[in-house]
Amino acid sequence: MDVVFSVVLFFMFLVNFAWAAYPDRKIRFIIQFEPGGMSDATARTVVRYANPHLGDRIYVENIPGAGSATGSWECLNAPPDGYTLTLLVTSTIVGPYVNKKAPSYDLFDPICILALDPLTVSVKTDSRFKTAADLISYAKSHPGDVTLGTAGFGTIHHIGVEAFARAAGAKFTQVPFKGSGPSVVAATGGHVDGAMASCFSVRPYVEGKKLQVLVVLDTKRSPLYPEVPTARELGYDAVAVTFQGIGVRKGTPEEVKVVLVEAFRKATEDEGFKKLMDQMGLERLYLAPKEAVPWLKSQHDFIKDLATKLGLKPE
Numbered sequence: 001m002d003v004v005f006s007v008v009l010f011f012m013f014l015v016n017f018a019w020a021a022y023p024d025r026k027i028r029f030i031i032q033f034e035p036g037g038m039s040d041a042t043a044r045t046v047v048r049y050a051n052p053h054l055g056d057r058i059y060v061e062n063i064p065g066a067g068s069a070t071g072s073w074e075c076l077n078a079p080p081d082g083y084t085l086t087l088l089v090t091s092t093i094v095g096p097y098v099n100k101k102a103p104s105y106d107l108f109d110p111i112c113i114l115a116l117d118p119l120t121v122s123v124k125t126d127s128r129f130k131t132a133a134d135l136i137s138y139a140k141s142h143p144g145d146v147t148l149g150t151a152g153f154g155t156i157h158h159i160g161v162e163a164f165a166r167a168a169g170a171k172f173t174q175v176p177f178k179g180s181g182p183s184v185v186a187a188t189g190g191h192v193d194g195a196m197a198s199c200f201s202v203r204p205y206v207e208g209k210k211l212q213v214l215v216v217l218d219t220k221r222s223p224l225y226p227e228v229p230t231a232r233e234l235g236y237d238a239v240a241v242t243f244q245g246i247g248v249r250k251g252t253p254e255e256v257k258v259v260l261v262e263a264f265r266k267a268t269e270d271e272g273f274k275k276l277m278d279q280m281g282l283e284r285l286y287l288a289p290k291e292a293v294p295w296l297k298s299q300h301d302f303i304k305d306l307a308t309k310l311g312l313k314p315e
Helices: 002-020 038-054 066-076 090-097 132-141 156-168 180-188 199-207 254-269 271-279 289-310
Strands: 027-031 058-062 084-089 108-124 147-150 173-176 194-198 211-217 241-249 283-287
Touching: 027 038, 027 066, 038 058, 038 084, 038 108, 038 180, 038 199, 038 241, 038 254, 038 271, 066 084, 066 090, 066 108, 066 241, 084 090, 084 108, 090 156, 090 241, 090 289, 108 132, 108 156, 108 180, 108 199, 108 254, 108 289, 132 156, 132 211, 147 156, 147 180, 156 173, 156 194, 156 211, 156 289, 173 180, 180 194, 180 199, 180 211, 194 199, 199 211, 241 254, 241 289, 254 271, 254 283, 271 283, 283 289
Parallel strands: 027 058, 027 084, 147 173, 147 194
Antiparallel strands: 084 241, 108 194, 108 211, 108 241, 108 283
C-alpha cells in the first residue's frame, strides 16, 4: 500500500510540475479576421502587454473566413492545453444564427472580456448621402440599391445591417468582406455606398476626411463622434455593439487558465494598454472569467432574441 501511495504522489508531483512550467513553448493566438480591423488591433495590443508575463511566447496568426467561424474552429480543433488562444468577439455569438458552420460560443472558456465598440453607418465624404435621413429615404424609395459593406456573413455587422434596415423600414444590400478593414476601404473607394463598421474601424478614415459617420448604433453617442446621433435618437431602435475578449477551448486545465487569466489581467492594468485603448476610442471593459460567463450569456440571449425578431436563419 505504501508503494502504491508513493507512486500516486510521484505522478501527482509530475503533473503539477508540468503545469507549473506552463508555458514552456510558443502560444498561438488566432485572430479570426484580416489584419487592420478593430479586433485585430485590440488583440495585438493586449498580446503586446501580456507577453512579458508569459515569457514572450505568444505569437499572433490571422485566420479569417466565414464570419470568424474558420478561425474559431481552428482553435477548437487544437488540443485543449492552453497553447492555442483565440478572440471571443460578437461574431462568436452571432455566428450560429446565420451560419450553420459556426461553432457555439459556449464551446469556449473565457479568459477575459476586454473592450466594447459600437457600430456605425459611414459613407464617403463626397457621398450624395449627407445624413442618415438621406440614406434611409433613398433606400426606402430604391429598395436594395444602397450597398453596405460588412465584415462578413455571420458577423454582428451583418446583423447590424438587418437590424438597422428593419428599424428604418428600408432595404439595403449587404456586401460581405473578409473583415472590417476591407469593407471600410471599399467604402472609401466608392465600391459600396457605405460600410457598417465599428467606431474604431472608421476612425482613421474619418480623420483623413475620406469617410463621414452618419449614425451610431448604440444607446449613447460615441465620444469619438459626439456630433453624430444614435439610431435611437433618430427614432430607430437599432443597437449593435461589438466586443472583444479572449478564450480557450473548453476543457483547458484550470491550472493553465489561472496562468492566462493572471497574465491578461496584468496586461489590462498596464497604463500603456489603457492609453492605447483610449486612443483607439474603445470602451475598456475588463471582465474576469467569473463575470465574463454570465455576461456572455446575456449577450447571447440578446442576439438570439434579435435574430428571432429579424427572422434570420442559418445558411
